[in-house]
Amino acid sequence: MATPDLWDEEGRLFVNARVRIPAQELVVRATKSGGPGGQHVNTSSTRVEVQWNLRQSTALDDDQRQRLEARLATKLDARGGLRVVASDTRSQTQNRALALGRLAALVRNGLTVPKARRATKPSRGQREQRLDEKKRRSGVKRERRWRTDD
Secondary structure: OOOHHHEOOOOEEEOOOOOEEEHHHEEEEEEOOOOOOOOOOOOOOOEEEEEEEOOOOOOOOHHHHHHHHHHOHHHEOOOOEEEEEEOOOOOHHHHHHHHHHHHHHHHHHHHOOOOOOOOOOOOHHHHHHHHHHHHHHHHHHHHHOOOOOO
16 A cells, blocks of 8 residues: 655655655654454554654755745644644554655645736627627516506
8 A cells, every 4th residue: 555656765755856854854653543443443553643843844945844834834733743644544554654645745735836816807809798698688688578558
């Protein structure tokens, strides 16, 4: 289940072409999964939690750090830590890969620069077409009205 493109050749978590998080900056912890279950299910530590402090990271430049802090503000703790949890499967290895993948995707999405919107205005033909349609529609409604014979 672990994706081969999760890590680069130097042992850093691959986020995008410009950002790779060093493994020593990641804190990976396995804990017991909660919820209902029978024997063995709540006694093994299969839930994986990955923490990364983006304020202290060497993987980001100042612009990237500011963008991430703004875009991920609701997901950060007071010290700038980002926490991702995975308890989808019963395998700790698979949950570790899922959590690391989610962290990389979260950072990748947070770093994307939104496309600037350019204001446009309708062409002359579009304006005329809209007004013609309004006239036609009002004519249809006018014809539906009840008239007295004079």
